[in-house]
Amino acid sequence: NAGVMQNPRHLVRRRGQEARLRCSPMKGHSHVYWYRQLPEEGLKFMVYLQKENIIDESGMPKERFSAEFPKEGPSILRIQQVVRGDSAAYFCASSPLDPALQETQYFGPGTRLLVL
Amino acid sequence: LAKTTQPISMDSYEGQEVNITCSHNNIATNDYITWYQQFPSQGPRFIIQGYKTKVTNEVASLFIPADRKSSTLSLPRVSLSDTAVYYCLVGETSSNTGKLIFGQGTTLQVKP
Numbered sequence: 001n002a003g004v005m006q007n008p009r010h011l012v013r014r015r016g017q018e019a020r021l022r023c024s025p026m027k028g029h030s031h032v033y034w035y036r037q038l039p040e041e042g043l044k045f046m047v048y049l050q051k052e053n054i055i056d057e058s059g060m061p062k063e064r065f066s067a068e069f070p071k072e073g074p075s076i077l078r079i080q081q082v083v084r085g086d087s088a089a090y091f092c093a094s095s096p097l098d099p100a101l102q103e104t105q106y107f108g109p110g111t112r113l114l115v116l
Numbered sequence: 117l118a119k120t121t122q123p124i125s126m127d128s129y130e131g132q133e134v135n136i137t138c139s140h141n142n143i144a145t146n147d148y149i150t151w152y153q154q155f156p157s158q159g160p161r162f163i164i165q166g167y168k169t170k171v172t173n174e175v176a177s178l179f180i181p182a183d184r185k186s187s188t189l190s191l192p193r194v195s196l197s198d199t200a201v202y203y204c205l206v207g208e209t210s211s212n213t214g215k216l217i218f219g220q221g222t223t224l225q226v227k228p
Contacts (some may be wrong), residue, residue, distance in 0.1 A: 004159075042203065042218040043160065053225065056215060091159045093216075103214060104150070107159030 002027065004094050004108035012114045019079040019086070020112045025094030032075045033093040033105060034067060043091060049075060082115045089113075120204045125223045134191040136222050137206030141185050149180060149187045152203045154221070160203060164189070191224075199226045 005024040013019050023031050030051055035043040048056040049069035060067065064082075068077040079086055089112050093105040121139040128134045140149065148167050152160040152208040164171055166178040166187070191198060201221040 007152065035216075035218075042220050043216075044216040048215055059215070091160070104162045104165065107161065110157075110159050112157075 004092055004106050005112050006090075006092050006108035008111060009109060010112050010114070012116065013082050014116050015083055016081050019082050019113055019115075021077040021079075021092075021113070023075040023077070023092030023094075023108060025075070025092075026096070026106055028109050029094035029096045029106070031095045031097075033095075034075075034077050035089065035091045035093065037089045037110075039088070046077075052102075065094050079113075082113070084115045087113055087115045120206060120217075121220050122202075122204050122222045124220060125225070127225050128194055128228060129227050130195055131193050134194050134198075134224060134226075136189045136191075136202055136224070137186060139186045140204070140206045143184050143206050147206045149178065149184075150205045150213075150216075151176070151178065152205065152218075153190050154201045154203065154205070156200075160218075163202075176227065194224075194226045196226050196228060198222060198224065 004026055007022050011019055023032060032049045035047040036046055037043045045059040047060050047065060049068045051069055052071050064080045066078045077090060089110045091107050091110045093107045095105045119142060122136060148165050150165040151163045153163050154160045164173055164176050164178045166180050168180050168184060171178045179188040189202060201223050202220050203221040205216050
């Protein structure tokens with residue numbers, strides 16, 4: 001059973017460009033979470049999605065950031081007009097059950113975004 | 117929202133037992149305590165989870181006192197490959213979103 005997959009693993013963008021990060025959850029998992037890790041810091045929650053629904057986006061910056069988890073295909077984290085401060089590692093996690101049941105989240109390897 | 121406090125860093129030597137203690141004074145009745153491990157350039161990996169008393173698996177043990185205001189992750193006979201950041205988390209259940217709140221974690225350095 002393949003784990004959580006993220007691509008690309010590394011992404012370089014110039015200021016003002018768009019970044020698209022993809023996440024395929026583990027087979028059978030319908031809950032997806034995105035976290036951001038700035039250099040030398042811990043992970044920060046960004047958004048929680050189920051298929052076709054955003055459940056909690058309390059950690060998402062108000063502008064330029066958006067996320068989706070369509071009925072078919074991977075979850076996408078989209079960053080428009082990137083700035084240098086967006087440089088970070090972005091991790092996706094998935095879980096199979098209701099998160100209120102405290103089920104473990106399984107993390108992907110991350111996408112490292114570098115904005116020049 | 118339960119906040120966790122753990123040492124920023126710890127050093128150990130190969131073969132020693134390492135105990136990392138985490139404080140969570142405001143833990144809620146329904147909250148579990150979960151520990152994750154993160155190697156450089158990788159995503160966090162689940163180590164162990166518990167609610168009370170003691171939990172043991174093939175990787176570690178987790179000790180939780182009766183008041184649940186703290187917990188201790190115990191790694192037996194560490195090796196160089198156990199060098200990583202260890203995060204103590206308490207699940208946020210108030211909103212039923214399941215989002216994980218990561219602190220700074222404890223950077224464990226195992227020396228030969």
